Amino acid sequence: MKIVACIKYSLDASEVKVDAASKELKMAGVPYKVGVIDKHVLEMAVSLQEAYGGTVHAITVGPVSAKESFREALAMGLEEVVLIENPLEGQVAPDVTAVVLAEAIQKLGDVDLVVCGEVSDDGFTYQVPPRLAEALNMPLISFARTAAIENGRLVADRDLEDSVQTVSVPLPALISVVEESNTPRRPTLLEAMKAKKKPVNIWNVETDLGLSAADLQQKAALEKVSAEGVVVHRKRQILKGDDLNALSNELVDLLLADHILEGGA
Amino acid sequence: MDEFDVVIVGAGPAGATAAYLCANAGLSVVVIERGQQPGSKNVSGGLIYAQIYDEIFPNFWKDAPVERTITGHSVVFLGDTAATALDYRAEASAPHYNAFSVLRAKFDPWLAAQAEAAGAMVMPGFTVDELIVENGRVCGVKAGGDELRAQVVVVAEGTRSQLLKQAGLREAYSPKDVSIGIKEIIQLPEQTITDRFQCLSADEGAAYTLVGHTGGVQGGGFIYSNRDTLSLGVVAKIDSVYKSKKQPHEILDEFKSHPFVARLIHGGEVVEYSAQTVHRGGFHLIPQLYGDGYVVAGSAARLLLNNVMTLRGMDVAVASAAAAAKAVIEASGKGDFSAAGLASYEEYFKATSVYKDMQTFKNVYPLLENDRLFSTYPDMVCAIMEDMFSVQLQPGKKGYRALRDRMKDHDVSLLNLAKDVYQIGRGVAL
Ligand SMILES: Cc1cc2nc3c(=O)[nH]c(=O)nc-3n(C[C@H](O)[C@H](O)[C@H](O)COP(=O)(O)OP(=O)(O)OC[C@H]3O[C@@H](n4cnc5c(N)ncnc54)[C@H](O)[C@@H]3O)c2cc1C
Numbered sequence: 001m002k003i004v005a006c007i008k009y010s011l012d013a014s015e016v017k018v019d020a021a022s023k024e025l026k027m028a029g030v031p032y033k034v035g036v037i038d039k040h041v042l043e044m045a046v047s048l049q050e051a052y053g054g055t056v057h058a059i060t061v062g063p064v065s066a067k068e069s070f071r072e073a074l075a076m077g078l079e080e081v082v083l084i085e086n087p088l089e090g091q092v093a094p095d096v097t098a099v100v101l102a103e104a105i106q107k108l109g110d111v112d113l114v115v116c117g118e119v120s121d122d123g124f125t126y127q128v129p130p131r132l133a134e135a136l137n138m139p140l141i142s143f144a145r146t147a148a149i150e151n152g153r154l155v156a157d158r159d160l161e162d163s164v165q166t167v168s169v170p171l172p173a174l175i176s177v178v179e180e181s182n183t184p185r186r187p188t189l190l191e192a193m194k195a196k197k198k199p200v201n202i203w204n205v206e207t208d209l210g211l212s213a214a215d216l217q218q219k220a221a222l223e224k225v226s227a228e229g230v231v232v233h234r235k236r237q238i239l240k241g242d243d244l245n246a247l248s249n250e251l252v253d254l255l256l257a258d259h260i261l262e263g264g265a
Numbered sequence: 266m267d268e269f270d271v272v273i274v275g276a277g278p279a280g281a282t283a284a285y286l287c288a289n290a291g292l293s294v295v296v297i298e299r300g301q302q303p304g305s306k307n308v309s310g311g312l313i314y315a316q317i318y319d320e321i322f323p324n325f326w327k328d329a330p331v332e333r334t335i336t337g338h339s340v341v342f343l344g345d346t347a348a349t350a351l352d353y354r355a356e357a358s359a360p361h362y363n364a365f366s367v368l369r370a371k372f373d374p375w376l377a378a379q380a381e382a383a384g385a386m387v388m389p390g391f392t393v394d395e396l397i398v399e400n401g402r403v404c405g406v407k408a409g410g411d412e413l414r415a416q417v418v419v420v421a422e423g424t425r426s427q428l429l430k431q432a433g434l435r436e437a438y439s440p441k442d443v444s445i446g447i448k449e450i451i452q453l454p455e456q457t458i459t460d461r462f463q464c465l466s467a468d469e470g471a472a473y474t475l476v477g478h479t480g481g482v483q484g485g486g487f488i489y490s491n492r493d494t495l496s497l498g499v500v501a502k503i504d505s506v507y508k509s510k511k512q513p514h515e516i517l518d519e520f521k522s523h524p525f526v527a528r529l530i531h532g533g534e535v536v537e538y539s540a541q542t543v544h545r546g547g548f549h550l551i552p553q554l555y556g557d558g559y560v561v562a563g564s565a566a567r568l569l570l571n572n573v574m575t576l577r578g579m580d581v582a583v584a585s586a587a588a589a590a591k592a593v594i595e596a597s598g599k600g601d602f603s604a605a606g607l608a609s610y611e612e613y614f615k616a617t618s619v620y621k622d623m624q625t626f627k628n629v630y631p632l633l634e635n636d637r638l639f640s641t642y643p644d645m646v647c648a649i650m651e652d653m654f655s656v657q658l659q660p661g662k663k664g665y666r667a668l669r670d671r672m673k674d675h676d677v678s679l680l681n682l683a684k685d686v687y688q689i690g691r692g693v694a695l
Contacts, residue, residue, distance in 0.1 A: 072390065189297070189391050189409030196386060 001054030001112045005045040007038035009062040011122035018229030035121035039184035044177050045115045046077040055079045067200045075187035075195035087205040087213040093220040098131035103209040114174040129176035139169035142176045269293045272415035274393045276303040276377045279563025279582035280421035284380035286590035294385035299392040304373025308541035311496045315362045317580040329375045331365035332491035333470025343477035344647025348525035366489045396432045403558035417602045418559045424542045426565035446543045447513040448498035451533035455493040462490045477643025480519045482509045548627035555607040562586040572626040588613035629692035645675045
């Protein structure tokens with residue numbers, strides 16, 4: 001079985017600070033790293049490979065400078081990482097990512113399963129998995145907590161927040177996983193040392209994938225409306241007194257008045 | 266199981282240098298580093314004295330991420346609210362530069378990259394949990410769930426060094442000989458720093474050593490100018506911090522509240538806070554540097570030189586690592602990694618200028634425990650300067666009279682002063 005894991009070299013959103021006065025996001029110096037969700041993607045891909053045999057290839061669209069950041073990913077048990085050099089300036093729109101990834105997956109050839117994260121750590125668009133499934137003409141199981149191959153079909157539990165739905169689709173297929181799906185392994189020292197010899201292959205969209213960077217540029221004409229921090233005003237009400245019963249009644253009344261709690265007497 | 270010639274614990278200045286030199290000599294080398302990246306865990310004031318680095322990495326400043334060339338050094342005595350400074354400015358800054366400010370999060374990865382380019386394998390993100398010791402001989406390390414065997418282990422794990430103690434190969438270090446370094450990185454516009462530190466350009470920077478106003482604890486402060494940040498901190502004796510019942514950040518806050526310091530950092534934003542133990546170093550504290558199957562270098566061997574004016578740890582680490590590497594390379598030639606085979610390390614280390622400087626400044630240590638130096642004298646010096654500079658309606662006094670009066674105010678007897686002057690003299694001057 002040939003499994004492709006789509007991962008992303010993402011902005012570490014927890015490091016983004018907001019300027020108190022202007023509410024502007026301070027992006028300078030914010031580090032990038034392989035995303036948190038992507039570790040779950042890799043874990044899912046590698047454990048499927050361990051269970052059913054085959055190989056795992058990771059692909060990513062990003063800057064060439066990210067090359068060294070995939071050591072840990074490789075050590076988790078991949079054959080290779082294919083790093084497709086970001087053809088655009090800055091952030092890549094999800095429709096462009098999907099086109100580029102689809103082309104790369106076709107080039108890898110004979111892919112049985114594509115594993116994505118439900119949403120990236122930084123862009124939060126939720127769009128890449130469905131767009132990619134569409135471009136590859138594969139069925140998609142989104143928000144998967146589990147995955148197994150049974151009688152040549154992919155079977156997975158989908159996390160629908162208030163319920164879990166079990167579905168199955170024929171292969172080749174695409175699956176997007178949630179963070180709750182697994183606990184990513186930590187490679188051992190020897191695994192990490194072996195991974196030093198594994199390749200990060202760099203592909204160019206034009207020469208390797210036959211796409212036109214100019215077309216992609218046009219497609220990516222995302223208009224940024226605004227991005228600013230939100231200030232949450234807290235009421236800072238403090239209830240004081242010795243009578244716990246009275247205090248809790250008072251608290252409930254306040255919550256009712258603000259419609260945080262609903263209910264009658 | 267893989268077997269290497271050399272396994273190195275820690276990719277700080279000591280570990281990276283040993284790796285670079287051993288790999289250059291054709292040995293197979295693995296460096297295991299606890300941080301996700303070399304430097305990510307390291308706390309340092311960040312002044313690199315350049316000469317020793319230059320010997321190993323010629324003209325490193327051209328390539329390495331250094332912040333500013335340090336052309337100004339000041340020693341500042343902080344009184345209650347006043348300050349008295351001794352300022353030194355070098356006019357020209359040209360090779361060979363004396364010192365650079367660096368940020369370890371950038372500098373250590375560069376050092377590690379030099380080692381990798383020489384052929385060493387650097388493995389960040391893994392902690393060495395213990396040394397493998399068989400029949401009293403170190404044969405490798407346990408890390409990240411695996412065992413890695415080696416002909417020789419270079420212990421370069423920095424101040425918090427535990428491995429040799431854990432393995433029963435050395436005694437515990439006494440807390441009396443340990444300090445704590447508390448540090449912040451404060452961001453300011455590049456031009457503001459250039460102006461405030463009276464530099465001609467953003468390539469040039471200044472270093473301040475400050476004595477006094479550290480909450481009465483035995484320690485000193487530092488402020489170094491980086492490109493668009495300042496490294497600011499206090500290094501204080503741990504027993505003295507403990508006695509003061511103050512939290513490390515309280516000591517730092519008190520230091521930052523002094524008007525002299527506050528003016529330098531005004532408007533800046535704290536972007537990093539960290540604290541780490543640091544040895545006091547000292548000639549009399551140099552331990553056994555080698556044994557069967559291992560050598561120990563840098564802070565792990567508590568090699569450090571503090572003479573009040575300069576705190577040298579990084580260049581001392583590099584010098585000791587270079588001496589250790591030389592011995593390891595020789596041992597490999599002889600095929601003898603026993604203590605006898607590695608004994609030349611000590612000889613090489615004793616031939617370094619670092620060792621000789623440690624010897625020269627060996628009498629500085631009593632000084633670092635003299636409370637009057639940290640709380641009384643800085644204020645007294647400022648008071649005397651005040652007497653000298655202020656013109657009052659009462660008749661003024663000459664220097665000696667002012668000194669005697671201020672000594673009385675500060676409860677310093679002539680005998681104490683004489684003793685202290687003698688101690689200072691023996692420590693740093695004579
Ligand atoms: C606040 C402060 C200010 C200072 N200012 C200066 C200064 O201005 N100039 C100067 O020259 N020196 C200064 N020093 C001292 C200097 O930082 C040290 O002497 C120097 O870093 C020692 O280098 P090293 O390579 O021996 O150890 P370190 O730099 O401490 O490196 C040790 C490395 O080993 C790693 N490690 C530790 N344990 C393990 C393990 N079990 N497994 C794997 N890896 C491990 C650590 O993560 C670290 O990267 C200062 C120190 C402090 C605390």
